[in-house]
Amino acid sequence: GxxxxxxxxxxxxxxxxxxxxxxxxxxxxxxxxxxxxxxxxxERIDAGGVPTTRTKIMLIVGDPTRAFALAAIPNAGVGLARTEFIITNDIGIHPMALAHYPALGDAAALKELAARIGHEDPREFFIRRFSEGVGRIAAAFFPKPVIVRMSDFKTNEYAALVGGREFEPSEENPMLGFRGASRYFDARYAEGFALECAALRRVRLEMGLTNVKVMIPFCRTVDEGRRVLDVMAAHGLRQGEHDLEVYAMCEIPANVVLAEEFLKVFDGYSIGSNDLTQLTLGLDRDSEAVAQLFDERNSAVTWMVAHAIAAAKRIRKPIGICGQAPSDYPEFATWLVQQGIDSIALNPDVAIKTAVLIAQAEREAATSPT
Incomplete structure (x- = not known):
């Protein structure tokens, strides 16, 4: 790129x-x-010479068209498959607008929506394109695990999709508003989430790509997590059935404080260091006024990360990280190894060089006195 x-x-x-x-x-x-x-x-690196590591080196993938090329990089699977790229580029229409078509109040959006979907059933349009995008990523890395995060747009981002303004509230701070798990069982988005579930069900059961795991973002409470699992089950994605695992993002301080309670509900955690940093430090990372304070290496943030890892270890649940920090700061990646994290998801461009550093950190940890 x-x-x-x-x-x-x-x-x-x-x-x-x-x-x-x-x-x-x-x-x-x-x-x-x-x-x-x-x-x-x-600098060219022979992929065949990349050392193996105890820590699983996974990739962050958003664009399905690059999946097969990226799969050639030494990896243990996809630690974060971003569905937002698929929705924005391959679908471009708000899921609720498709669910309610043709009963839309926005005439211009209705016209554009009709032009995009042609004669295809609007719900099938979403399910087909979403499942094809996710399926391409899952197929490229099969049988390695591919952790697919359900949509995590903020309301202003959803509103930018065709027909979106009719279904999204105007919020002062969308980063902390109507996003993540709370949307999935709310009447304002429940039909949209049903389409996402139908698409992933097709990927796993019809395409046979059972290496797909599901990840729930921005889950504020344990009860919220249970409600999402109930909704998923109602749409044919039942946790444990056909070996389906459901992870949660660990990106809110509550996810750390009540880590063991959340992990009794979910099959594993993936630390989202971007949101966890802004919520721990009490800053908006989209604000230029405080952008200089955003640092995942801040001791308060590393305390949160260390405690999340320790909690997962206590109850023997897998925990990884899919935030930006390990890709940006090699020393942060080696620190994560010292904490005993199970997997690190990296941007593809730094995966190989970071794997070398992680292998070195693991060797040093093995030879250092306890």
Whole structure:
């Protein structure tokens, strides 16, 4: 893909059409824009020489069209398959708009929706495209596990889909609003979640891709988790049936404080360090005013992560991480190994070099005195 830097502040006023610059995303958390075309070296690594590790090195995958190419990278599966890419690029229509078609109040959205789906049944349009996208990722990595996160758009992102404004509330802070698990059994989105469940049921039962595990994002309470599992079961995705495992994102302080209670409901945890950081430090990572304070390596955040790992270990449930931190900070990845995390999901571009560091950290841990 192309390197991209966001949040540059005055970048658009400083740069002009025709300017030659070098955009670098190779320095970690912060990108850099250099004047002129700078020379660079390409380091090639023999994938066959990547060391094996106790910690499972998994990938973060969003674009199904890249899945088969990414599967060539040494990996233990997909630790996070983002369904938002599929909904945005392959579907483009709000699930509730498809569920309620043609009874929409927005005439322009109705016209665009009709043009996109043609003569296909609107619900089948969603189920087919969603299942094809997820199925492509699952097939590329089969039989390795592929953990598919159910949709985790915020309301402003859902509203940007065709027909979305009719079904989404306007919120002051969508990051903390109507998102995640609470949507799935709410009348304002329940029919949309039913379509997601139908698509995953097709992937697992009709396509035979039973390596797919389901992950529930932003689950605020244990009871919320139980209610989501009940809804999934009603739509043919029953936990434990056909070996279906259901994980939860560990990304809210409550998920750490009550980790053992949540893990009695779910089959495993995946730490979402992005949201866990902002909620632990009490900041909005979308706000430029406090963006400089966002750091997953903050001691309060590492305390939360360490306690989540320890809780999962106590009750023998798998726990991994799928946030940005291990991809951005190699030292954070090695620290996770020291804590005994089971798996680390990484951006594909850093998976190999991080695997080398993790192997080294595991060797050092094995030889250090206890």
């Amino acid at each position: 192309l390197p991209c830097i966001v949040g540059t502040g005055n970048g658009t006023s400083m740069l002009h059409t025709g300017d030659e610059v070098t955009v670098s995303c190779a320095e970690g958390a912060e990108g850099h824009v250099y004047p002129g075309i700078l020379p660079f070296d390409v």
